[in-house]
Amino acid sequence: MKKHIRSKIVKYAMSFLIGSIFISCTGNETKERASENQTSDSTLKKEKEVEQEVSYNLPSPLQIVSLFRKSGLTFLEGVTNTQKDPAKYTSNFSKSLNLGVYAADLAYCVLNKQRQEAMNYMQASTQLSSSLGMTSIFEEGAFVKRFEKNLTNEDSLRTIIAEVQMATDTYLEDNEQRQISAIAFSGAWTEAMYIGSKVFEKSKEKGLNDKISEQMTILSRIIKVLKLQETKDAGITGLIADLNSLMNLYDNFDSVKKNKTEAKEDEPVSAVSLTDQEMTELSKKIAELRNKFVTS
Helix, strand or coil: CHHHHHHHHHHHHHHHHHHHHHHHCCCCCCHHHHHHHHHHHHHHHHHHHHHHHHCCCCCCHHHHHHHHHHCCCCCCCCCCCCCCCHHHCCCHHHHHHHHHHHHHHHHHHHHCCCHHHHHHHHHHHHHHHHHCCCHHHHHHHCHHHHHHHCCCCHHHHHHHHHHHHHHHHHHHHHCCCHHHHHHHHHHHHHHHHHHHHHHHHHHCCHHHHHHHHHHHCCHHHHHHHHHHCHHHCCHHHHHHHHHHHHHHHHHCCHHHHHHHHHCCCCCCCCCCCCCHHHHHHHHHHHHHHHHHHHCC
């Protein structure tokens, strides 16, 4: 973790230092040198923008599920991914995607005191992480043993899940594998939205309607992060297309278009309460994408 923090400090310090050098350059240089500086300055600016985008703090799967629970999310038998054999996922893309799905399922089971199910997803997550080269994370943190030991203590389990997330993010950033984080988060977000929409179908809890709509407002940021990593995994292009199709559906709902029209200038567009028909259409699309992800 300290290595991760020092790395970021060095990156930002170097960006600032080099940027200052460019600013202090005089106009007496040749056109060729000026052109070189302009190109370098543009490259630095682009790299800084990329760094900021990748480092943007999206909510963790645990945070998303926690928000849903506060809005009326109850436990629904059979709603999580029934495929608990990680060996089924063979490509790095499907492993990464379903690592996120398992993370959301794990959080959902922990928050609903489904202890054995939670243990199953913890073990499945460990196997997928290992197949992606992250065995050391779980060995060093002894996460599985600690998780099993604290199965009856929700606060401890939440802490362990948060530690796993932090250790994984740090490992992937230090090893320049941010594409795995981006893909996994997409899987976790989709699974959380799927669970929320399925519970809403049963309960018709208005709070869940509002929270699902609220979560749709961060989808454009998820897509931006994926685009930054698109060249690192062939599966990301299709994932972006899938998520764009979901976003386009939501953006074209009458309730959403009306809300955008009424929004004041320079104010962010807020989430809206969707109509029953809109929720039905959105839930159907989410289920379509989620089922595609878990069977890929």
